[in-house]
Amino acid sequence: MRSIYAKLMFFSLGGTFLLALCFTVVVHYRHKQNLSDELQRRGGILSTGIAMSSQKAMLTSDTSRIKFIVDLYSRVDPDIVYVVIVNARGEIVYHTFDGGFPADLAPLLHEHSRKSILLETEDGFVRNIPTPIFGGRAGVSHLGLSEQRIRAQVLRNQAVTIYIVLFITFAGVAVLTLLSRSVTSPINEVITAAGKFGAGDYSMRLPVRSNDETGQLARAFNAMADELQLHHREIVQTEKLAAIGRLSSAVAHEINNPLMGVQNACRIIKSDSGLNPKSLEYLELIEESLGKMERIVRGLLLTSRERDSGKRDFAMEQAAAKAVALARHAADRKRIAIRENMPESGCVVHGAPERFEQVVLNLLLNAVDAAPAGSVINVSASCGHGTEFAILHVEDQGPGIPAPVLEHIFEPFYTTKEPGVGTGLGLYVCYEIVSEMQGRIEVATGPEQGTAFHVYIPLARERTPSADDGHGHIAG
Amino acid sequence: MVVFAAAIASGCVQSEKTYQVSFNKKNLRKRILGPDRADQGKNLQFAISTMISPEETVLYYKKIFDYVAIKIDRGYDLVQKNTYSQTNDLFREGALDMAFISSGPYVDLMSTSGAELLAVPVVDGKVTYHSYIIVPEGSSARSIADLEGGSFAFVDPLSTTGRYYPISQVQALGRSPGEFFGRYLYSYSNTASIGLVRDGDVDGAAVNSLIFDFLAMNDPGLKSEVRIIGVSQPFGNPPIVVHASMPEELKERLREALFSMHKDPEGRRVLRNLNMQRFTGVDDSLYDSVRMLFESVDSYESNPGAGAE
Numbered sequence: 001m002r003s004i005y006a007k008l009m010f011f012s013l014g015g016t017f018l019l020a021l022c023f024t025v026v027v028h029y030r031h032k033q034n035l036s037d038e039l040q041r042r043g044g045i046l047s048t049g050i051a052m053s054s055q056k057a058m059l060t061s062d063t064s065r066i067k068f069i070v071d072l073y074s075r076v077d078p079d080i081v082y083v084v085i086v087n088a089r090g091e092i093v094y095h096t097f098d099g100g101f102p103a104d105l106a107p108l109l110h111e112h113s114r115k116s117i118l119l120e121t122e123d124g125f126v127r128n129i130p131t132p133i134f135g136g137r138a139g140v141s142h143l144g145l146s147e148q149r150i151r152a153q154v155l156r157n158q159a160v161t162i163y164i165v166l167f168i169t170f171a172g173v174a175v176l177t178l179l180s181r182s183v184t185s186p187i188n189e190v191i192t193a194a195g196k197f198g199a200g201d202y203s204m205r206l207p208v209r210s211n212d213e214t215g216q217l218a219r220a221f222n223a224m225a226d227e228l229q230l231h232h233r234e235i236v237q238t239e240k241l242a243a244i245g246r247l248s249s250a251v252a253h254e255i256n257n258p259l260m261g262v263q264n265a266c267r268i269i270k271s272d273s274g275l276n277p278k279s280l281e282y283l284e285l286i287e288e289s290l291g292k293m294e295r296i297v298r299g300l301l302l303t304s305r306e307r308d309s310g311k312r313d314f315a316m317e318q319a320a321a322k323a324v325a326l327a328r329h330a331a332d333r334k335r336i337a338i339r340e341n342m343p344e345s346g347c348v349v350h351g352a353p354e355r356f357e358q359v360v361l362n363l364l365l366n367a368v369d370a371a372p373a374g375s376v377i378n379v380s381a382s383c384g385h386g387t388e389f390a391i392l393h394v395e396d397q398g399p400g401i402p403a404p405v406l407e408h409i410f411e412p413f414y415t416t417k418e419p420g421v422g423t424g425l426g427l428y429v430c431y432e433i434v435s436e437m438q439g440r441i442e443v444a445t446g447p448e449q450g451t452a453f454h455v456y457i458p459l460a461r462e463r464t465p466s467a468d469d470g471h472g473h474i475a476g
Numbered sequence: 477m478v479v480f481a482a483a484i485a486s487g488c489v490q491s492e493k494t495y496q497v498s499f500n501k502k503n504l505r506k507r508i509l510g511p512d513r514a515d516q517g518k519n520l521q522f523a524i525s526t527m528i529s530p531e532e533t534v535l536y537y538k539k540i541f542d543y544v545a546i547k548i549d550r551g552y553d554l555v556q557k558n559t560y561s562q563t564n565d566l567f568r569e570g571a572l573d574m575a576f577i578s579s580g581p582y583v584d585l586m587s588t589s590g591a592e593l594l595a596v597p598v599v600d601g602k603v604t605y606h607s608y609i610i611v612p613e614g615s616s617a618r619s620i621a622d623l624e625g626g627s628f629a630f631v632d633p634l635s636t637t638g639r640y641y642p643i644s645q646v647q648a649l650g651r652s653p654g655e656f657f658g659r660y661l662y663s664y665s666n667t668a669s670i671g672l673v674r675d676g677d678v679d680g681a682a683v684n685s686l687i688f689d690f691l692a693m694n695d696p697g698l699k700s701e702v703r704i705i706g707v708s709q710p711f712g713n714p715p716i717v718v719h720a721s722m723p724e725e726l727k728e729r730l731r732e733a734l735f736s737m738h739k740d741p742e743g744r745r746v747l748r749n750l751n752m753q754r755f756t757g758v759d760d761s762l763y764d765s766v767r768m769l770f771e772s773v774d775s776y777e778s779n780p781g782a783g784a785e
């Protein structure tokens with residue numbers, strides 16, 4: 001038995017069946033006993049009635065009166081098969097058989113004139129109930145009562161009980177099927193869902209149909225799936241970004257040296273005074289383009305090359321304030337106000353402060369790009385009690401980032417801006433720098449609420465020499 | 477478990493022994509249930525006329541016949557009939573060998589055929605008895621004359637004490653029973669008549685004094701519920717008669733058995749239980765008082781009013 005359903009079925013059906021069987025047997029036995037007792041009682045009453053009413057007629061040998069009494073009585077009950085009246089000498093005074101007395105019956109009645117016996121005849125079972133007349137002094141009255149009717153009744157009753165048992169059993173099957181379905185089908189659903197989930201369908205969720213254990217199971221499964229899906233997405237994102245990062249910095253590194261050579265060559269050519277104005281003009285265009293290429297390459301190299309340079313503890317809000325000062329020029333042009341809200345005490349983090357400045361600047365520039373003219377950009381930092389992170393918030397009142405865009409914003413070269421306006425490196429750089437500082441970036445965005453970037457950077461831990469003192473105390 | 481249950485079930489259904497009987501194999505001639513007896517048909521036929529109910533007769537008077545049958549070493553069949561005349565008819569037909577009958581039937585029987593008086597019981601030292609006119613204890617009647625318009629129970633049309641005597645008393649008042657009594661009936665046994673009076677179902681009855689005294693002896697309550705308001709002249713006790721055609725030798729043996737009954741402890745016990753002392757032989761003239769009564773009543777009935785004038 002492999003399934004819960006089969007086990008449930010086997011044990012409960014077996015139990016039901018056995019119970020029903022016991023029930024049938026007991027009911028059958030009781031019923032038969034009752035009917036048989038009833039027949040005996042009825043026969044006894046009839047036989048006694050015949051014996052008592054024929055008493056005087058027997059003593060006075062009044063055969064016509066005996067015939068009258070017996071004929072009267074044999075009409076009283078349809079189960080009466082025969083009545084035989086025997087006198088004290090054992091002579092048959094009167095009997096109700098047509099055309100002679102059954103030869104087999106005579107010796108039986110002679111032998112069993114006190115106790116009732118069961119006869120097996122062509123007409124079925126007949127109970128012979130003898131009753132002495134006037135204490136036996138006037139003879140014996142024998143009454144034959146058919147058991148066919150009560151036997152038929154017993155059989156009918158037995159059939160009814162069997163139907164009841166079958167009904168109970170089938171009803172049991174139905175109820176159990178429904179019951180076990182309600183238990184096993186959610187389990188089966190979970191099994192299927194888990195299979196699909198495992199095969200890569202991370203959007204697989206279970207319907208929650210009830211509040212009972214099966215509903216809880218579905219809910220727990222869904223919570224787990226949510227968690228896994230999120231995790232999976234993060235891992236994929238991280239992997240993707242890491243791969244792209246490695247590729248782009250390798251490319252940047254290869255381009256960097258030749259680029260510098262070309263720039264040098266350009267500068268040397270430019271210092272030659274014998275150039276006609278047209279050539280000079282083209283040379284300047286070349287230089288401009290080279291400058292653009294250099295900026296991109298430097299941006300990419302920034303993420304790998306200068307990784308370990310100048311790391312120290314610094315106050316996050318001060319770095320942020322510097323970036324705000326740099327961004328204010330661009331903001332002013334669009335008549336956008338930048339509102340700062342920095343904490344009094346410093347939120348000390350570990351890393352290169354210039355690089356963190358770059359993060360805040362990139363976020364601010366994006367906000368300025370997105371925000372409508374005349375709106376406000378909020379910049380704030382916090383590092384509340386009991387937290388492990390210093391958090392920097394950059395919030396604008398722009399149109400928000402639609403979901404399909406949101407998926408890609410941290411990828412390098414992803415931009416929704418006009419070619420030449422944006423390179424798509426801004427947020428990529430932010431991501432790289434923050435990751436390097438063991439931090440993370442969260443985005444909350446919506447068409448109504450604008451966009452808020454939250455940058456979490458672990459607080460730098462101050463080392464205290466207290467451990468040594470404590471040690472000394474214990475040693476002493 | 478299933479096997480166990482099935483075993484119980486089947487055990488319950490077929491636990492009783494059954495006997496195979498065919499209702500189709502019929503036997504036309506056999507009338508005896510058990511094995512045929514060799515002496516079948518040789519039994520003497522003894523009758524007792526129902527002075528008391530057939531059941532009480534079996535319990536009491538039959539003991540005399542049982543005793544006698546053993547003494548003469550013969551089987552017998554007890555014959556009882558519902559009325560005195562039925563017993564008499566059987567006797568006349570020769571179907572009876574011996575009968576213990578009341579005085580009225582005796583007189584009736586002797587008038588037509590050859591019955592022979594064999595013995596008479598002696599009760600309280602006498603061979604005669606009386607008729608008692610009885611009423612319920614609560615009745616105000618002082619004599620049969622007070623029962624005018626009431627209901628009355630006779631025993632049997634042939635009963636001396638139970639019919640002829642009370643009718644003679646009514647006739648003495650110049651009346652016939654039909655007009656004197658509001659209603660009358662035949663109970664066909666003295667005990668039934670006594671029961672009717674005792675229960676207040678009739679206003680009066682006339683009964684055999686021997687039987688009344690015998691019942692009163694066994695049931696002391698009777699005398700507080702039933703009052704005797706009249707006692708007749710003496711009549712000869714109910715006798716035992718035999719058929720005239722019976723062999724003399726058998727008659728003699730029967731007579732001997734009866735007459736010596738009181739000398740035998742077993743016989744004495746039977747007699748004592750019936751309040752009798754012994755059996756004795758008497759002359760038929762003992763019943764002349766009965767004959768006179770019958771004649772006077774019958775002649776009055778055939779010529780009403782003659783006696784009164």
Ligand SMILES: Nc1ncnc2c1ncn2[C@@H]1O[C@H](COP(=O)(O)OP(=O)(O)OP(=O)(O)O)[C@@H](O)[C@H]1O
Pocket residue numbers: 362366367370371396398399400401405409414415416417421422423424425426427428451
């Ligand atoms: N505050 C913001 N509001 C709306 N969209 C934003 C916001 N910040 C970034 N984005 C979206 O993210 C994209 C990527 O930004 P990212 O800074 O990486 O590149 P860029 O701004 O397009 O170019 P670059 O910063 O290299 O000049 C943007 O093109 C823009 O669509």
Ligand SMILES: [Mg+2]
Pocket residue numbers: 362365366422426427
């Ligand atoms: Mg940007």
